[in-house]
Amino acid sequence: MAQLDDLDRAILRLLKEDARLTISEIAERLGRPESTIHFRIKKLQEKNVIERYTIVLGKDLRPKALGILYIQARTPVIEDFLQKYIAHIVKTLAMLPNVLMVARSGGDGIIALIGGDNWEKVQDFVKETVEVLPGLERVELFPVDSFEKGAGIVGFLVDV
């Protein structure tokens, strides 16, 4: 377990905002020597506190409409079949570019973030790709409209 102090956290906060900041810019902002900042960042990377560096894509490439999709499978007689069936749906959804995120949800469910050019397209996708699947107990789609926090996930997740 990584033990972080205030300086570590301050560095991480700056890098989260802008990972292109140079060592000397961070040193200046935090009023610490460059050698200290260099050493700390090296440690944070080695300890996998910083797992990776990435980019967030801008509005043009992001879907205009989003929905959270919940799918629940009907519990069949054979439990083993249920698990294989859910794993199959999850893998299929993950291959589709408008499925930004997909995860298992409990023993019999799936949760996913779906994107589209507009809300009708998101709904159509669910109707045509998900609701047609046999053996589902429940399919529910919640719109994701204006973000108050975490808006960056769309530009972080979107495929190019």
Added chain:
Amino acid sequence: MAQLDDLDRAILRLLKEDARLTISEIAERLGRPESTIHFRIKKLQEKNVIERYTIVLGKDLRPKALGILYIQARTPVIEDFLQKYIAHIVKTLAMLPNVLMVARSGGDGIIALIGGDNWEKVQDFVKETVEVLPGLERVELFPVDSFEKGAGIVGFLVDV
């Protein structure tokens, strides 16, 4: 609207995986001159196709359990009150560190991503912080378990 060609997309894919790649590393991988890569990245930044550079935090700092929370307010007689009430709940949730993401959902709903040390803590948070609020029609919490796609959102969203 940004017009991207195959080279732009190849550059973006490499930077999404590792935004620390140097111009010369990208040039070598894609078999193009450094000057071309330099020019393309400059353009992608100027056009806000690359909105920003950031870091993804590793496992130690991430919540161990996650849930998607859906809240639906009861429609009151006065529509204006409903909007203000939802805006208030959204703003309050956004201030809490274990609320990783929160957005409006349709005219009377809220959708959020909640983190915690374990599933019981996520459930307790919803019971103690959300279910106690007056005037709610529906509160539902879906576990988010193993990711097939988009696992990085947790390390992207988590506060330090």
